[in-house]
Amino acid sequence: MDVAIAALALILLMIAAYRGMSVILMAPLLxxxxxxxxxxxxxPTVFSGLFMEKVATFLKLYxxxxxxxxxxxxLVEISGFSRAIVTAVIGMVGAGRxxxxxxxxxxxLTYGGVSVFVAVFAVYPFAAEMFRRAAIPKRLVAATIGLGSITFTMDALPGTPQIQNIIPTSFFGTTTWAAPILGTIGSVAIAAAGLAYLGWRRRSLMAAGEGYGDPTTLVNEPEGDDDAAPATHPLIALLPLVVVGAGNLALTxxxxxxVPVEQVSVSLAGLTEPVVVKVAQVSALWAVMGALLLGIATILLFAFRTVARRFAEGSKAAVGGALLAGMNTAVEYGFGAVIAALPGFLIVKEALKSVPNPLINEAITVTSLAGITGSASGGLSIALAAMAEQFAAAGDAAGIPREVLHRVASMASGGMDSLPHNGAVITLxxxxxxxxxxxxxxxxxxxxIKxxxxxLVIAVYYLTGLV
Structure with missing residues (x-):
């Protein structure tokens, strides 16, 4: 019965999300x-002390x-930079690509350290305009951006700075470059299969007569003038993206x-106690925010007059989008925390321990918990906090390097996490x-595919011994 209750809440949330209901409303209710x-x-206690606490924690940080x-x-959109880049890319690779x-x-962007959520905001104006010019159905925009952001660059490609590749390092004593050969093989397989699928879908939809769509009925369409030649050189238009990626790496x-201390303390006259921040918990966020500010400053440097004319209207739209995306993801985080605290979740977690093969056990456990919580990082954290020692002991007994355990856990977290109620999917x-x-x-x-x-990576390891 306990398992059925957790499953019921999860299934109802997926149905609600798929039918277009507001997750901000349905997640706390379910x-x-x-x-x-x-x-x-x-x-009452769980709502205020657990659900809302997790929502507030997420929003405070992110x-x-x-x-x-x-x-x-x-700003990339209203400055005309997106149109300049799209025109240049189409000129180089052709609309068909x-x-x-x-x-x-x-x-x-994501491999350069830009978060998945930021990458979605940054790339969408380019993608929408490029798809519209090539008459590719808009419905494929989300999956295309997703292929580049929430699959291989999130957790498979060696060295990726995304959190899903960082979490296992503290449990297995590895680095973000763990199992580079297996990670590269997995990345190539995901990218190739994903592009093959999207290419097939594009051909099928266009053969059925579906184009980009009617701009008057589509939502969140970037503004622009098709007949206007881009006034910005494409290299200048690309500069803000380069600044964000390089700035994030440099600030990291x-x-x-x-700030070589564990925490920073600041005393202000109006406070009875000093403000204390643990640097390790926020340094990555400071790096991303600093990089974004540098990117925004770069846009203003080269397109101040263009941006100034539409800044008020554009900034309002940006704030509205950020509020919606942030709250969608925050309530998913709170929902996952509640489900993880229920008896049914604990039963599922214990049952997953019975899978005999260490790598398959780890993969199934991590991807299952990520799916239940609707969060790759959340499911990965829960799984490794509870079972990392068991995975490591079983791996050591079987002669499996910790690097392989790292890569399998990281990749598995980005598998079934992207069910309909996943925060990144909803934001996308x-x-x-x-x-x-x-x-x-x-x-x-x-x-x-993911x-x-x-x-596939597990099979390659057992067949070849490559790490």
């Missing part, structure tokens, strides 16, 4: 329904990133050196102006 069916008296990311993406071009741009290295759809009904089928196809690739 989380509290699960608590009510478990222990009715616990509902909302500035959402806000700056949305503003950066909007819009899908691999957008995947590559997104992959470069510099901040720990400039919100930013692109698409619904689950329109675009989730193609995102789920990538989810299947999940199967984890087992």
């Amino acid at each position: 989380a509290m329904l699960a608590v009510f069916l478990t222990d009715p008296a616990a509902v 909302f500035p990133v959402f806000l700056l990311g949305a503003l950066f993406g909007k 819009a899908i691999p071009a957008i995947m590559l741009v997104t992959a470069l 290295i510099l901040i720990p050196r400039l 759809l919100a930013v692109t102006g698409l619904t689950h009904r329109q675009a989730y089928k193609d995102i789920f196809a990538l989810t299947i 999940t199967l690739t984890v087992f």
